[in-house]
Amino acid sequence: MQKISKIAVLTSGGDAPGMNPCIRAVVRTAIFNGLQVVGVRQGYQGLIDNNMFDMNNRSVSNILNLGGTILKTARCLPFRSEEGMEIAYNNIKAQGIDALVVIGGDGTFTGALRFSKKYPDIAVMGVPGTIDNDLYGSTYTLGFDTATNTVVDAIDKIRDTADAHDRLFFIEVMGRDSGAIALRAGISCGAEAILLPERATAIDNLIENLKKGRDNKKSSSIVIVAEGDKSGGVYDVAEAVKKQVKLYDIKVTVLGHLQRGGSPSAFDRILGSRMGFAAVNALIAGKSRMMVGLEANHIKLTDLEEALTQHSFKLEEDLMQMAEILSI
Ligand SMILES: Nc1ncnc2c1ncn2[C@@H]1O[C@H](COP(=O)(O)OP(=O)(O)O)[C@@H](O)[C@H]1O
Ligand SMILES: O=P(O)(O)OC[C@H]1O[C@](O)(COP(=O)(O)O)[C@@H](O)[C@@H]1O
């Protein structure tokens, strides 16, 4: 069993509310167990630039409630190359680090897995931190709950003005390849339609349903369009509908990056704490190349390789069907 003494922690890819509670848990669990901890700034970029600093219990005081990540994050191109990885490895060795906790999404884990295969003497443990909720091996990823609540809050406000003006709104939410936020927000806000990447969009059906809604005396309508929907994006969908639906005044809102910010919900604070705690304990137990997840409210470790090769977010057809029925 590989015994570890110094852990580095980093956040990578899109930031997600709940990353800070997770960093806090990693630092304090490690220190409680007599390990040293190093914080790496800007994800993999910090490994390459040797941008790291020693952390102690007070480095993570009063961060539970903060959105973003105190370690900062980045999308780091050089880490994708063999040369970039080698520079990172040399810096890690020079610092005496023997284990890495990486908090991020599928891209971060792809990098971590490659790195771990190339340099197996450094243990790696992944924590799923992404608002997209698109990782196999965890029912929830860090930030998804907060982001969904932020979206619901925003759409509720749009519903007020949509109703006041009898308008039809097309609202784009995040999710490059994932309809997770769109589906949950759609149910929570009673959206008349939810368009997402996991299902082909039939514009004719959409138009039919919107007309039916109008015939059924609906005064306003909300259509949620996930960023990754394959029908050409929110503006194209709105334009296509505009040509055929004359009864509604149509508006488009793109919620954008506000969805990634804000104080983490209690759920994400607890999830981040549990996952950070579990990640360090798993490293102490000699585990590596795994991802910490939450399944049926229990912490579960999944092989990184498996987490990346299995399909992540599966569209819950039953929920889609329910959303459609409940919005008639
Ligand atoms: N195939 C890869 N090889 C090495 N590193 C990678 C690879 N894919 C992604 N990464 C690293 O992980 C970082 C985060 O990935 P990205 O897809 O941007 O976000 P996320 O981890 O949230 O999905 C990238 O900027 C890059 O540094
Ligand atoms: O902030 P950026 O770099 O434009 O990225 C936007 C993307 O990041 C996300 O918010 C989160 O994705 P990741 O967690 O995979 O980075 C996506 O929903 C969105 O498509």
Ligand SMILES: [Mg+2]
């Ligand atoms: Mg991703």
